[in-house]
Amino acid sequence: MIHLTLTIEPTYQVNIHCPLCELSFSSTKVRSSHIRVTTRDADFCTHFVDETINPHLYYVSVCHYCGYASSRHFSTTFHEKAVQIIYQSISTQWKGKNYSGVRTTTEAIETYKLAIYCGIIKKEKQYALAGLYMRLAWLYRKGQDEQNEHRFLSLALQAYQSSYTNCDFEHSTMSEPLILYMIGELHLRLENIPDAIRTFSKVVSHPSKKMEPMIVEKARDQWQFVRQQQKKQ
Numbered sequence: 420m421i422h423l424t425l426t427i428e429p430t431y432q433v434n435i436h437c438p439l440c441e442l443s444f445s446s447t448k449v450r451s452s453h454i455r456v457t458t459r460d461a462d463f464c465t466h467f468v469d470e471t472i473n474p475h476l477y478y479v480s481v482c483h484y485c486g487y488a489s490s491r492h493f494s495t496t497f498h499e500k501a502v503q504i505i506y507q508s509i510s511t512q513w514k515g516k517n518y519s520g521v522r523t524t525t526e527a528i529e530t531y532k533l534a535i536y537c538g539i540i541k542k543e544k545q546y547a548l549a550g551l552y553m554r555l556a557w558l559y560r561k562g563q564d565e566q567n568e569h570r571f572l573s574l575a576l577q578a579y580q581s582s583y584t585n586c587d588f589e590h591s592t593m594s595e596p597l598i599l600y601m602i603g604e605l606h607l608r609l610e611n612i613p614d615a616i617r618t619f620s621k622v623v624s625h626p627s628k629k630m631e632p633m634i635v636e637k638a639r640d641q642w643q644f645v646r647q648q649q650k651k652q
């Protein structure tokens with residue numbers, strides 16, 4: 420009798436249509452059934468049993484043909500100048516680097532930097548850029564590169580503040596209490612303590628707080644924690 424053991428790989432391929440060059444390419448995703456979470460930091464950085472099976476390594480899609488990089492929160496339209504700039508600065512120098520297979524952290528960092536560049540040129544919404552800065556900071560956190568982690572947390576903070584001011588997160592999966600919570604948490608991590616306290620208190624007393632009970636509870640915990648720390652000092 421022959422016994423067959425089928426091993427399901429932790430990653431799979433999806434086909435993506437490039438909105439810039441109009442060609443299709445494959446990109447890797449992680450099967451949710453294989454993701455094993457150990458802990459989650461207060462800014463939602465998730466730690467995994469096996470850090471090579473980390474969906475954040477594959478958050479950015481990069482076209483093999485033209486080098487255009489994006490996240491799922493990017494729009495598929497380009498203003499004319501953006502097409503010219505991305506073609507000139509990326510596509511004409513693209514040497515066919517292929518990010519479709521299993522990615523190392525170093526390769527994932529390259530994909531984030533490409534997507535951030537494309538997103539800035541395309542004038543993507545600030546909450547979409549903030550999502551890239553956050554995830555990139557988390558990769559640096561895992562590599563214990565505190566300087567680069569703080570550099571990108573600081574950029575995420577600026578982007579969330581701009582998103583909050585311009586309300587560009589409307590019609591996205593982000594809510595106002597969540598954006599404010601992220602601003603408070605980033606202030607805390609960057610040691611802007613009075614700003615952290617002020618922002619967490621805005622979450623706790625937000626008119627939509629009933630819509631986000633988990634976020635309000637997290638903000639209350641962080642708010643109390645920071646105030647206690649401040650009293651001790």
Ligand SMILES: [Zn+2]
Pocket residue numbers: 437438439440441442482483484485486487
């Ligand atoms: Zn392309």
